[in-house]
Amino acid sequence: MNILIKNGHIIDPANKVDGKFDLLVADGKIAKLGKPGSLPSNGAEVIDAAGKLIVPGLIDMHVHLREPGYEYKETIATGTAAARAGGFTAVCCMPNTNPVNDSRSVTEFILSQAAKDGAARVLPIGAITKGSKGEELAEMGELHDAGCVGISDDGRPVMSAAVMRRAMEYSKIFDIAVISHCEEASLADKGVMNEGFVSTELGLRGIPNAAEDVMTGRDILLAELTGARLHICHVSTAGSVRLIREAKQRGVKVTAETCPHYFTLTEDAVRGYNTMAKMNPPLRTFEDVAAIKQGLKDGTLDVIATDHAPHALDEKSGEFDAAPFGIVGLETAVGLSLKLVQEGVLTMSQLIERMSAAPARIIKSAGGTLSAGAVADITIIDPDVEWTVDASQFKSRSKNTPFGGWKLKGRAVQTIVGGRL
Amino acid sequence: MALSTKDLLGIKGMAADEIKLILDTAATFKDVSERDIKKVPTLRGKTVINLFYEASTRTRTSFELAGKRLSADVINISTSTSSVTKGETLLDTAQNIEAMKSDIIIVRHACSGAPEFLAHRLKSSVINAGDGFHEHPTQALLDMFTIREKLGRLDGVTVAIVGDILHSRVARSNIYGLATMGATVRVCGPPTMVPPGIEKMGAKVYSDMDEAVQGADVVMMLRLQLERQAAGLFPGVREYARLFGLNRARLDRVGKNAIVMHPGPMNRGVEIASDVADNSSVILDQVTNGVAVRMAVMFLLSGGAKPEA
Numbered sequence: 001m002n003i004l005i006k007n008g009h010i011i012d013p014a015n016k017v018d019g020k021f022d023l024l025v026a027d028g029k030i031a032k033l034g035k036p037g038s039l040p041s042n043g044a045e046v047i048d049a050a051g052k053l054i055v056p057g058l059i060d061m062h063v064h065l066r067e068p069g070y071e072y073k074e075t076i077a078t079g080t081a082a083a084r085a086g087g088f089t090a091v092c093c094m095p096n097t098n099p100v101n102d103s104r105s106v107t108e109f110i111l112s113q114a115a116k117d118g119a120a121r122v123l124p125i126g127a128i129t130k131g132s133k134g135e136e137l138a139e140m141g142e143l144h145d146a147g148c149v150g151i152s153d154d155g156r157p158v159m160s161a162a163v164m165r166r167a168m169e170y171s172k173i174f175d176i177a178v179i180s181h182c183e184e185a186s187l188a189d190k191g192v193m194n195e196g197f198v199s200t201e202l203g204l205r206g207i208p209n210a211a212e213d214v215m216t217g218r219d220i221l222l223a224e225l226t227g228a229r230l231h232i233c234h235v236s237t238a239g240s241v242r243l244i245r246e247a248k249q250r251g252v253k254v255t256a257e258t259c260p261h262y263f264t265l266t267e268d269a270v271r272g273y274n275t276m277a278k279m280n281p282p283l284r285t286f287e288d289v290a291a292i293k294q295g296l297k298d299g300t301l302d303v304i305a306t307d308h309a310p311h312a313l314d315e316k317s318g319e320f321d322a323a324p325f326g327i328v329g330l331e332t333a334v335g336l337s338l339k340l341v342q343e344g345v346l347t348m349s350q351l352i353e354r355m356s357a358a359p360a361r362i363i364k365s366a367g368g369t370l371s372a373g374a375v376a377d378i379t380i381i382d383p384d385v386e387w388t389v390d391a392s393q394f395k396s397r398s399k400n401t402p403f404g405g406w407k408l409k410g411r412a413v414q415t416i417v418g419g420r421l
Numbered sequence: 422m423a424l425s426t427k428d429l430l431g432i433k434g435m436a437a438d439e440i441k442l443i444l445d446t447a448a449t450f451k452d453v454s455e456r457d458i459k460k461v462p463t464l465r466g467k468t469v470i471n472l473f474y475e476a477s478t479r480t481r482t483s484f485e486l487a488g489k490r491l492s493a494d495v496i497n498i499s500t501s502t503s504s505v506t507k508g509e510t511l512l513d514t515a516q517n518i519e520a521m522k523s524d525i526i527i528v529r530h531a532c533s534g535a536p537e538f539l540a541h542r543l544k545s546s547v548i549n550a551g552d553g554f555h556e557h558p559t560q561a562l563l564d565m566f567t568i569r570e571k572l573g574r575l576d577g578v579t580v581a582i583v584g585d586i587l588h589s590r591v592a593r594s595n596i597y598g599l600a601t602m603g604a605t606v607r608v609c610g611p612p613t614m615v616p617p618g619i620e621k622m623g624a625k626v627y628s629d630m631d632e633a634v635q636g637a638d639v640v641m642m643l644r645l646q647l648e649r650q651a652a653g654l655f656p657g658v659r660e661y662a663r664l665f666g667l668n669r670a671r672l673d674r675v676g677k678n679a680i681v682m683h684p685g686p687m688n689r690g691v692e693i694a695s696d697v698a699d700n701s702s703v704i705l706d707q708v709t710n711g712v713a714v715r716m717a718v719m720f721l722l723s724g725g726a727k728p729e730a
Contacts, residue, residue, distance in 0.1 A: 197618030203555030
C-alpha cells in the first residue's frame with residue numbers, strides 16, 4: 001500500500017529539512033519528498049496533514065516492556081501499543097526482565113513476541129553482566145548477534161569499577177553502546193526520594209545528587225580510559241549535566257539521555273507521599289530541572305527517553321517506602337516534551353532530533369530519518385491540539401503516571417511503522 | 422470546641438490555637454488519672470483500635486489507658502499477631518478493621534506517611550502514633566504540655582533538642598509545634614545525623630553540645646539507635662556519650678535550672694547519665710502527661726461534648 005501525506009510540515013533533522021512538503025511512502029519505504037501538490041497520488045491512501053508535523057518515527061531508547069516475567073505490569077503487545085499511541089515507532093527494551101535478557105534465548109523470545117504482537121519495533125538491550133549481578137560479563141557477542149542494540153544493567157548498576165572497565169573494553173569489539181544507570185549504591189542506600197528539605201520534612205530517606213554524579217564521573221573516566229561508547233541513562237542532576245558537558249568538550253565518547261519527568265517535575269511532587277512521583281533517579285530540585293533544560297538546549301543531553309516503567313496500581317498503592325520506583329511515560333512523552341518548544345528551550349527541529357535521529361545514532365538504528373529509501377517509520381504530530389491526560393485511556397497495561405489530569409498541548413495523532421498505518 | 426480535622430497526622434500545619442486547645446483540654450483530663458476511679462464516660466460506646474506495626478510499650482499503653490479512661494472499647498493489634506505476616510496490605514488490614522465499625526484508629530508504622538495514606542482512605546479518625554522519621558504528634562503535644570506545666574509558658578522558651586535528628590519523628594513534631602507556639606528551637610547532633618534543610622523548619626543547628634544547651638530552658642535528649650553505629654553514622658558509643666551525652670557536669674554548665682526531657686526509652690550512660698535521668702529530669706511527668714494529652718486528642722477528634730472531667 002502506498003501512502004501520500006499531503007499539506008504537512010515536514011521536520012527531518014537528519015537531513016536538515018524543516019518546511020512544507022508532501023511525502024510519498026511506497027512499499028514500506030520513504031519514496032519521495034516533494035513540493036506541496038507536486039506528488040501524484042496514483043491510488044495511494046491520502047492523508048491530509050494540514051497543520052500537522054510529519055517527523056521521523058520517534059525512538060524511545062529506554063523502555064521497560066516487562067515481558068518475560070512481569071506480564072501483569074506490561075507485555076510486549078501492550079507496551080508497543082502504548083508506544084505507538086504515544087508516537088513511537090521503535091522502543092529499546094531494558095534487560096531487567098525475569099529471566100534477565102543476558103542470553104540469546106531471551107533476546108530471541110523478545111524479538112519473536114515483538115514480531116507476533118508488536119505494534120512498534122522492539123530493539124532489545126542486553127545485560128552487561130550475567131543476571132545483571134555485576135560480576136561476570138554476559139556473552140556480549142551472542143547478544144549482539146541476536147539483535148541487541150546496546151548493553152545495560154539498568155536498575156542494577158554495575159558497582160565494580162573493574163567489571164565496568166572490562167565491559168567497556170569488550171564492547172569495542174562490537175562498537176555497541178554501554179548504557180549506564182549511574183547510581184552509587186552505598187550513597188543511594190535505602191533512599192526513596194531526593195535528599196533535601198522535602199525528604200527532611202516528609203521523613204523519607206534521601207538519595208543525594210552525589211549518588212548519581214559519583215557514578216557519572218566514574219563511568220566518564222572509564223570511557224576515557226577505554227575509548228568505549230558510553231551512554232548515560234536518565235540524567236537527573238545538574239552535576240551530571242556538568243560532568244557530561246566537560247567530558248564532551250574533552251572528546252570523550254559519551255552521550256546522555258534525560259526523561260520528561262526530570263525537566264517537568266521537582267521533588268515537591270512527592271509531597272503527600274505520592275507514590276506516582278517515586279522514581280529512580282528521584283525527582284530533584286528546581287535548579288536541577290533548569291540544568292537539565294540547559295543541557296538539552298546546548299546538546300549536552302542528546303536524547304529524550306521515557307524510562308517507561310510500568311507497575312500495577314496495587315504495587316503503587318500503600319506505604320511510600322514499599323512502592324516500586326518508576327512511572328509509565330510512552331503516552332505522555334510527546335505532550336510533555338513539546339512544552340520545551342512552547343517555552344522556547346528547544347526548537348521543534350531540536351526536539352524531534354533528540355527523540356529520533358539522536359537515539360538512532362547511538363543504537364546504530366537505520367531509523368530516525370525520512371531519507372528516500374529509509375523504512376517508512378513516520379510520526380504525525382498535531383502540535384496544537386489540547387488534551388487532558390487520562391490514564392484510564394492508556395494502551396499500557398499500567399496506569400502509574402503522575403500526570404493524570406494534566407492539560408497538555410500537542411500529541412502524536414498517527415504513527416506509521418514500516419509503511420503500515 | 423473540637424478539632425476541625427478528622428485526623429491527627431502531624432503537628433505541621435496546626436495553628437497555635439488548635440495546639441492550645443489540645444493542651445488546655447488535656448489539663449482538664451489530667452486529674453481523671455489522679456482519682457480513685459480513673460474513668461469518665463466521655464467515649465462510651467466508641468471503638469478505638471491501636472494498630473501498631475512497630476514495637477512500642479509506652480505509647481501503645483498510653484493510648485490504651487487514655488481510651489479506657491474515656492470508657493471507649495480499646496483493641497490492640499500488633500504486627501506479630503495480625504495477618505500482616507501473611508502478606509496482607511496495609512489498606513486491606515485497615516479496611517477490615519473499619520468494617521467492624523471502628524471510630525478511631527491509632528497507627529504506628531515504620532514507614533513515613535503510612536497514617537496519612539490510611540487517613541485519606543478510611544472514615545475512622547486516624548491518629549498518628551509515630552510514622553517512620555516523619556512525625557509523632559502526640560509526643561510533641563505531651564512534651565509541650567509538660568514544658569508549659571513546668572515553666573508556665575511556651576512562648577519565649579528556648580529548647581535544645583540533642584541527638585539523632587535525622588531519624589527522629591519526635592524532633593520534627595517538636596520543632597513544628599514549639600516554633601508555632603513561639604519557642605526558640607535549637608537542634609544539635611553529629612552532622613551525620615542532622616538532615617538537610619532542618620533550619621528551614623525553624624530550628625537553629627549546632628554541632629557543639631555545650632553551645633547548644635547554653636542558656637536553654639529545656640534540654641530534650643533523643644534516643645540513640647545503637648544500630649546507627651553499624652551504618653557508619655557515629656564512631657562509637659563512647660565518643661557519642663562524650664560529645665552528645667547529657668551528664669551532670671554538662672547540665673551544670675547550662676547556666677540555669679533547665680528541665681531535662683527524654684521521650685524514652687533511654688540508653689542510660691549513652692545519651693543521658695543515670696544521675697541526670699533519675700534526679701534532674703521530668704521524664705516520668707512526660708509519661709504521666711501522655712495519657713492526659715491522648716485523652717484530649719481522642720475526645721477532640723470525636724467532636725464530643727464538654728469534657729466531663
